Structure formats: structure tokens, C-alpha cells
Amino acid sequence: MSNMQLCSTGLLAFLVILPHFCWSQYAAPPGDQIWEVEGEIGLVTTMLQDKGLVDILDESRSRKIIRVGLKNSIDVKFILLQHKLTYKILVKDLASYLKEKDGKTIKTRSITCTDLSCPQPLSDAYMTLDQIEWYLKELNISHSSRVNVTSIGKSIEGRDIWLVHIRPLKCRVDGAVWIEAGIHAREWIAPAVILQLIPKLLEDCSRIGYLDIFIVPMANPDGYLYSWTTNRLWRKNRRINNNTSQVGCDGVDLNRNWDYKFGLFASSNPCSETFHGASGFSEPETKALSDAMIAVSRDYNLLMVMAFHSYGQFILHPWGWSTEEAPDTPMMISRATLWANATKKRYGTVYKVTSTTVGLYAASGATDDWAKAVLQVKYSYTVELRDEGTEGFVLSPNQIVPSSEEVWDGMKILLTAVGPGDYIYL
Ligand SMILES: [Zn+2]
Structure with a gap:
């Protein structure tokens, strides 16, 4: 069943009380790209993340795959150049990439479930x-x-x-x-x-x-x-951080906020994906x-x-x-x-x-x-x-x-x- 079909079926049942419940599962901020940094990276990508300029997507020691927003891409290029690092673009338009990926996903949700209700854990789809x-x-x-x-x-x-x-x-x-x-x-x-x-x-x-x-x-x-409604790659909670008017500077990384050795290896910058709060x-x-x-x-x-x-x-x-x-x-x-x-x-x-x-x-x-x-x-x-x-x-x-x-x-x-x-x- 396509997204559209799911939405239509749901709308018939819930049009009056929940008119807004059709959402995209794979949204991303316009202009976001994914880059692979090449060369001896050291702590450069960690530093870029601490500055709130990139989101490290690489869950390994190498830390070379990064998400770069449109507004930060010139700064990131400049800093990489300063460190004699090059990069290649893996995904030119993340929003389109995610949309295409979602289109290829076969959706066979249980007939007993709508987007709002489900009596058992779904095994073939992520649950709302x-x-x-x-x-x-x-x-x-x-x-x-x-x-x-x-x-x-x-x-x-x-x-x-x-x-x-x-x-x-x-x-x-x-x-x-x-x-x-x-x-x-x-x-x-x-x-x-x-x-x-x-x-x-x-x-x-x-x-x-x-x-x-x-x-x-x-x-x-x-x-x-x-992460369902607005940004598929959102990581943090949804605290609105004061003193930041920049887009993408909200949220606290909840897995850096526990009160033991707080703040030692996490970012104090609200714009960072690892902001400790x-x-x-x-x-x-x-x-x-x-x-x-x-x-x-x-x-x-x-x-x-x-x-x-x-x-x-x-x-x-x-x-x-x-x-x-x-x-x-x-x-x-x-x-x-x-x-x-x-x-x-x-x-x-x-x-x-x-x-x-x-x-x-x-x-x-x-x-x-x-x-x-x-x-x-x-x-x-x-x-x-x-x-x-x-x-x-x-x-x-x-x-x-x-x-x-x-x-x-x-x-x-x-x-x-x-x-x-x-x-x-x-
Ligand atoms: Zn995690």
C-alpha cells in the first residue's frame, strides 16, 4: 500500500478529528548533503560537529561521513581546506534521496493497524x-x-x-x-x-x-x-534552546545529559548534535x-x-x-x-x-x-x-x-x- 493510499484510508476515518496526520516519513531540511571527508581526519570532523557545523553520521572510529546543511557548507569547505582535507559528495540532495528510498520501500502494513493505532508490534514497518x-x-x-x-x-x-x-x-x-x-x-x-x-x-x-x-x-x-514529521535524521530531544536564533540549534543530546562525568566529552554548543544540555x-x-x-x-x-x-x-x-x-x-x-x-x-x-x-x-x-x-x-x-x-x-x-x-x-x-x-x- 502506498503512502498516499495509507493516508487516504486514514483520512476517511479520521478526517474530522485529526486532519493533519498524513506526514512524510523521510523529510530532511532543504539543501542538506552527505559528504565523505578524505585524508587524515584526526579530530577535524569532531571539531566541526562541536562547532555545530556538521552532523557526523559515521558510527565508527573513522568519523568521516558527515551531513552538511546548506548554510554551513562554505564554512565547512573552508575549514577542511585549512586542514588540507578533501571531500566527495555522497548524497547531493538528502531530501530527494530519502524520498526516493521511501518510494522503494514496500509497505504491507497489517490491516488491523492505522497510522494511529495498532494492536501488535509491526514487523514490516516502523511504527508511528x-x-x-x-x-x-x-x-x-x-x-x-x-x-x-x-x-x-x-x-x-x-x-x-x-x-x-x-x-x-x-x-x-x-x-x-x-x-x-x-x-x-x-x-x-x-x-x-x-x-x-x-x-x-x-x-x-x-x-x-x-x-x-x-x-x-x-x-x-x-x-x-x-524525525517522522520534519527531519528524518533528528537525534536530540526537542528543547528549544534560548539564545540561539539559528536553524538546527535546538535540542539536547539525551545520551550526553546523564549526570556522571557530565560535559567531559560532549559539546557545550547548542548547535552541536552532541550538545550536552x-x-x-x-x-x-x-x-x-x-x-x-x-x-x-x-x-x-x-x-x-x-x-x-x-x-x-x-x-x-x-x-x-x-x-x-x-x-x-x-x-x-x-x-x-x-x-x-x-x-x-x-x-x-x-x-x-x-x-x-x-x-x-x-x-x-x-x-x-x-x-x-x-x-x-x-x-x-x-x-x-x-x-x-x-x-x-x-x-x-x-x-x-x-x-x-x-x-x-x-x-x-x-x-x-x-x-x-x-x-x-x-
Ligand atoms: Zn544512539
């Missing part, structure tokens, strides 16, 4: 924010004996941040795990995969059933919505998440925290702020390796096990560092899902099913290994 919320509310009703869906707070634009608590199947309880997805708006595959895992977790009758599982499938609802936990989203995690940590034996992102295919362990070894690093590597080996089996997808600073780059104020340092959880991870850069953040929806299947293979092993079956893997 409304669909996600609809599903979570359905889940709360249909599985009321084991599932509690509650709001842990509001986003800066007043949207609920939902927490799904799956209670243990068994009488004996061994501990709890916390799973976060969607803190970076454009990384659509992360919430999509986590939503796919919820029914699998509910159906599983193995040792996973001894755990309390807490899941935030959508940590940044405002940003996610904005005014202070640690200045943003209602990170405040809500951390308060809820503190409560879980107080009331349960919190064994593990996992934050799902894309892309690059990594399972990262702390620290992000230092190359020093975090406590429990050998155990974190051991369990991450179990996850990566199990994940690889089905389709051969390789996930690299490394620390954030060693494998990627220094970044402070992230969920995993805070959980490790402040909550002192034994196992703390950031997972970067598919792919390795072919499609990057705009991963095709046909990747939802294989990504979810392989991640589930890994989670079955990992949830057993960090919980009741810990002794088996010593």
Missing part, C-alpha cells in the same frame, strides 16, 4: 508514535496479570515516557534488568527491535521467567515524532529515566542495564568517558561475548565487543556509564544495532525481523547468564 502507544496500552490490558505499563514522566513537549514492567513468571525472583531504546530519535531500528522482543519475553518459559524486566521502548518521544539531568527525559532506574535499583536486585541504539553492530561496555577499565570489565566482556556469539549464529551478523572509548570514541553523559558508576550495576551495555553503514540510520524496515531474531537469540543467553544461570557460565 501513536501506534507504539496504542500497542503498549493494549499490552497493559491483554497481559494485565504479568505486565504493568506506567508513565515515568513527561518529555519536554509533554508526552508520556512509558515503562513496561514484565513481572516474573515464577515465584522465585532472581533480579531485574533494565532495557532502554529510542533515546536517539533517528535510530528507529532500536525501538522496533525492542517492541518485537516484548511478546517473545512474555512467551518464554525458561529461566528468563525468574527476572523482573523493565523496558522503556521509546525514551525520546518528541524527537522520534520530529545546561547541566546533568537538565532534561525531563533523562530525569524521568534516571529517577525510575534509581527506584528499580532500590526495590529490586538490578543486575543489568542495556541501552539500544544504532548503528555499527557493537555491544559496548563502559567507560565512554575514559580508557580506564570499569569495575567488572572481564565479566562484562564475558557476557557480551556470549550475546555476540549467539547473535551471530542465525545470520552471521558480527557484533564487536569493546568499550565505548576504545571501540568508538570518547563520549560522556551516557546511560551506560551512569548506570555503572552511580547504580553500580554489574552489567551495563550500549548496543549499536544493524547495520555497519550501508543504510545507517535509515535502515530499511525489512531489517526489523532479522535484527529482532538475532537479538532475541543473544538475549535468551544473556538474560540467563546474568541472572539465575550465572553459575553455568563461570
Whole structure:
């Protein structure tokens, strides 16, 4: 079904109450381009990003693929020239590129879903924010004996941040795990995969059933919505930053806003994609998440925290702020390796096990560092899902099913290994 058909069908039903709900999934600011910088880059692209002139799209150590807005392109060219660097244009008009990509995407949405409602996680399309919320509310009703869906707070634009608590199947309880997805708006595959895992977790009758599982499938609802309506590659939340009249200078990078080693390796420039915000936990989203995690940590034996992102295919362990070894690093590597080996089996997808600073780059104020340092959880991870850069953040929806299947293979092993079956893997 085409976008137009979807919109038309929806309009028939919702014309009166929601006349504006047809939106483009693949919008981009006019004139945005994607460049590949060539030569010895060093920290030049990081510096350009800190200045708010580019958006680094390269989720690898090389950091050479950048998004450049029309208004900054002359400045960026000049600075690259100063550093004797050249570049080639990979995408001349991002808006057209995304539109064309969307046109090639086969859309076969379930007939039981509209853009506003959906009773189950979609496996062949990314879900709208409304669909996600609809599903979570359905889940709360249909599985009321084991599932509690509650709001842990509001986003800066007043949207609920939902927490799904799956209670243990068994009488004996061994501990709890916390799973976060969607803190970076454009990384659509992360919430999509986590939503796919919820029914699998509910159906599983193995040792996973001894755990309390807490899941935030959508940590940044405002940003996610904005990535659907206005800018597919939006990353931050939707705080309107004062003292900046420039386009693109709004938002805080929520994964640089956690109050541990705040501001060390993140930008103080509101125009930067990695702007850390005014202070640690200045943003209602990170405040809500951390308060809820503190409560879980107080009331349960919190064994593990996992934050799902894309892309690059990594399972990262702390620290992000230092190359020093975090406590429990050998155990974190051991369990991450179990996850990566199990994940690889089905389709051969390789996930690299490394620390954030060693494998990627220094970044402070992230969920995993805070959980490790402040909550002192034994196992703390950031997972970067598919792919390795072919499609990057705009991963095709046909990747939802294989990504979810392989991640589930890994989670079955990992949830057993960090919980009741810990002794088996010593
Ligand atoms: Zn991310």
C-alpha cells in the first residue's frame, strides 16, 4: 500500500478529528548533503560537529561521513581546506534521496493497524508514535496479570515516557534488568527491535521467567515524532534552546545529559548534535529515566542495564568517558561475548565487543556509564544495532525481523547468564 493510499484510508476515518496526520516519513531540511571527508581526519570532523557545523553520521572510529546543511557548507569547505582535507559528495540532495528510498520501500502494513493505532508490534514497518502507544496500552490490558505499563514522566513537549514492567513468571525472583531504546530519535531500528522482543519475553518459559524486566521502548518521544514529521535524521530531544536564533540549534543530546562525568566529552554548543544540555539531568527525559532506574535499583536486585541504539553492530561496555577499565570489565566482556556469539549464529551478523572509548570514541553523559558508576550495576551495555553503514540510520524496515531474531537469540543467553544461570557460565 502506498503512502498516499495509507493516508487516504486514514483520512476517511479520521478526517474530522485529526486532519493533519498524513506526514512524510523521510523529510530532511532543504539543501542538506552527505559528504565523505578524505585524508587524515584526526579530530577535524569532531571539531566541526562541536562547532555545530556538521552532523557526523559515521558510527565508527573513522568519523568521516558527515551531513552538511546548506548554510554551513562554505564554512565547512573552508575549514577542511585549512586542514588540507578533501571531500566527495555522497548524497547531493538528502531530501530527494530519502524520498526516493521511501518510494522503494514496500509497505504491507497489517490491516488491523492505522497510522494511529495498532494492536501488535509491526514487523514490516516502523511504527508511528501513536501506534507504539496504542500497542503498549493494549499490552497493559491483554497481559494485565504479568505486565504493568506506567508513565515515568513527561518529555519536554509533554508526552508520556512509558515503562513496561514484565513481572516474573515464577515465584522465585532472581533480579531485574533494565532495557532502554529510542533515546536517539533517528535510530528507529532500536525501538522496533525492542517492541518485537516484548511478546517473545512474555512467551518464554525458561529461566528468563525468574527476572523482573523493565523496558522503556521509546525514551525520546518528541524527537522520534520530529524525525517522522520534519527531519528524518533528528537525534536530540526537542528543547528549544534560548539564545540561539539559528536553524538546527535546538535540542539536547539525551545520551550526553546523564549526570556522571557530565560535559567531559560532549559539546557545550547548542548547535552541536552532541550538545550536552545546561547541566546533568537538565532534561525531563533523562530525569524521568534516571529517577525510575534509581527506584528499580532500590526495590529490586538490578543486575543489568542495556541501552539500544544504532548503528555499527557493537555491544559496548563502559567507560565512554575514559580508557580506564570499569569495575567488572572481564565479566562484562564475558557476557557480551556470549550475546555476540549467539547473535551471530542465525545470520552471521558480527557484533564487536569493546568499550565505548576504545571501540568508538570518547563520549560522556551516557546511560551506560551512569548506570555503572552511580547504580553500580554489574552489567551495563550500549548496543549499536544493524547495520555497519550501508543504510545507517535509515535502515530499511525489512531489517526489523532479522535484527529482532538475532537479538532475541543473544538475549535468551544473556538474560540467563546474568541472572539465575550465572553459575553455568563461570
Ligand atoms: Zn544512539
